[in-house]
Amino acid sequence: MLKYSAPLDQVFHALSDPSRRGMVERLGRGPASVSELAAPLDMSLPAVVQHLQVLEASGLVRTEKVGRTRTCHLVPDALDGAGQWIAQRRTNVERRLDRLGEYLAETDQVTRVEESP
Amino acid sequence: MLKYSAPLDQVFHALSDPSRRGMVERLGRGPASVSELAAPLDMSLPAVVQHLQVLEASGLVRTEKVGRTRTCHLVPDALDGAGQWIAQRRTNVERRLDRLGEYLAETDQVTRVEESP
Numbered sequence: 001m002l003k004y005s006a007p008l009d010q011v012f013h014a015l016s017d018p019s020r021r022g023m024v025e026r027l028g029r030g031p032a033s034v035s036e037l038a039a040p041l042d043m044s045l046p047a048v049v050q051h052l053q054v055l056e057a058s059g060l061v062r063t064e065k066v067g068r069t070r071t072c073h074l075v076p077d078a079l080d081g082a083g084q085w086i087a088q089r090r091t092n093v094e095r096r097l098d099r100l101g102e103y104l105a106e107t108d109q110v111t112r113v114e115e116s117p
Numbered sequence: 118m119l120k121y122s123a124p125l126d127q128v129f130h131a132l133s134d135p136s137r138r139g140m141v142e143r144l145g146r147g148p149a150s151v152s153e154l155a156a157p158l159d160m161s162l163p164a165v166v167q168h169l170q171v172l173e174a175s176g177l178v179r180t181e182k183v184g185r186t187r188t189c190h191l192v193p194d195a196l197d198g199a200g201q202w203i204a205q206r207r208t209n210v211e212r213r214l215d216r217l218g219e220y221l222a223e224t225d226q227v228t229r230v231e232e233s234p
């Protein structure tokens with residue numbers, strides 16, 4: 001299955017702002033109108049719309065207008081690329097530490113063998 | 118165990134640039150000097166140092182100067198907060214979809230019972 005993965009630059013940029021992360025958290029609990037999204041935030045509606053545009057550009061959120069109400073939805077798969085990138089870094093570091101551990105264990109054994117009478 | 122988790126704003130901002138992500142990937146394979154980090158990048162050394170400062174401010178990378186060489190290390194735990202934040206969003210969305218699925222299954226059963234002769 002081909003999954004949509006949003007460009008990492010835009011996704012990480014979108015997530016670098018606490019208000020935008022708050023909007024993503026809110027949309028994780030279900031779709032919301034723009035004014036519902038704005039309600040807990042201490043900012044003007046135009047500022048909220050601007051944040052929303054950054055989220056839309058990143059692919060994390062899509063909006064649709066029905067009548068006079070614009071409804072916002074989270075696009076959960078759009079976080080996959082960012083999550084996988086971070087997970088991959090951890091895996092690589094752990095592999096490197098494993099190799100280092102094996103090397104130290106081997107060196108330790110060699111030292112013990114050399115030291116044994 | 119109390120783990121160091123870098124502030125999400127700075128970590129996500131640091132990761133929003135492909136050159137900085139490239140530097141993090143490189144450091145995942147082991148420590149490197151500033152010039153080793155700069156080698157694959159098509160940019161001036163001052164530009165590399167500027168990116169490095171963003172990475173240091175985010176807590177993802179630490180550097181130490183020994184003699185004339187500055188060595189850069191990845192701080193793997195500093196990615197934990199960002200990884201957990203993304204994972205949590207997925208978990209919440211999946212829970213919501215599960216509840217929706219259960220609701221639809223129940224509704225379907227009710228409809229079947231009502232339809233049965």
